[in-house]
Amino acid sequence: MSSETGDDPLNERAQQLLKLLVEHYIRDGQPVGSRTLSRDVGMKLSAATIRNVMSDLEEMGFVASPHTSAGRIPTDKGYRFFVDTLLKIQPSGFQLADAQVAEIQTRLGEHSNDPKALVGAVSKMLSSVTRLAGVVTLPRQGHASLSQIEFMPLSDNRVLAILVVNGREVQNRILHLDRRFGAEELRRASNYLNHEFGGKELNAVREHLVNQLKETRESLNQVMLDAIRLAQQAMDIPVPGGRMEYVMAGETNLMEFAELSNVDKLRRLFEAFTQQRDILHLLDHSLKAEGVQIFIGQESGYTILDDCSIVTAPYTLDQEVVGVLGVIGPTRMAYERVIPIVDLTARLLGSALNFRS
Secondary structure (H helix, E strand, O other), X not given: OOOOOOOOOOOHHHHHHHHHHHHHHHXXXXXXXXXXXHHHOOOOOOHHHHHHHHHHHXXXXXXXXXXXXXOEEEOHHHHHHHHHHHOOOOOHHHHOOHHHHHHHHHHHHHOOOOHHXXXXXXXXXXXXXXXXXXXXXXXXXXXXXXXEEEEEEOOOOEEXXXXXXXXXXXXXXXXXXXXXXXXXXXXXHHHHHHHHHOOOEHHHHHHHHHHHXXXXXXXXXXXXXXXXXXXXXXOOOOOOOOOOOEEEEOHHHHHHOXXXXXXXXXXXXXXXXXXXXXXXXXXXXXXXXXXXXXXXXXXXXXXXXXXXXXXXXXXXXXXXXXXXXXXXXXXXXXXXXXXXXXXXXXXXXXXXXXXXX
């Protein structure tokens, strides 16, 4: 987690008061006054001293005073210092009881043979546990090779294409053709393709099919021509390692927070979720980083997310990072609880994928 607190040192008294203020604001969502802090602070400080410290914190940019109240609220800089310096994160499993962890593992196991369903289950689970918006990218693989391809005849000039990728992932697609193919024709086509392209990268297979059809159409026999045309349609199936996609759940949870409940702000925020581009950029950044990443307010670089924080963690398959998951919520989210939940869930998802493999 990178620090954005600048070069202004805070003494122990200022740190304690800032921590107390952030905790109050996260819990209550209301500006925090000096009188509230004086009741809760562990050291004997006068109200005047607390006001002076708050004034210093405001001058340094750690807190701000809303126009409607004499109390103060944390700024992005204040939250960043709180997360990086003042927050004591418990081990990942601490925030969830053993029974909850077991339930999560069971739910993940139910979808272990379907990556998209597994990702959807994790997204819903993150949303349910944190009461924020959960987001999980679909797992991608750096190398996607064709292990086997088979075709089965169906009715009405349709053919079922079955691709086995990387020796374990099965992808099916129904092809709509301009004529009927018999079982023997399809067997010969699959034999040719498996012999020519088995074990090769899918992107390379696609490119080779296009070039072969363009350059040597005259010299191709009917079996090869049929096989290439069938394969071209089958290869329209999305390939692991392509454009990153994500599944999101619980967006409506954000409506419960006053700072995000403005109708126009919600509309623009949900539009950003639908378009995915900005969120994908942040998730891609997290994919390349190690461990939990936290983007607080303006740190995301996107105006629409100025009032939001995003907590992410990558997950792995065969010790290689293949995706990222996280939660999106207001900047006053309960970081102490959310961070270990995101970290733990990433490791549980990785375990489920590795068990599947």
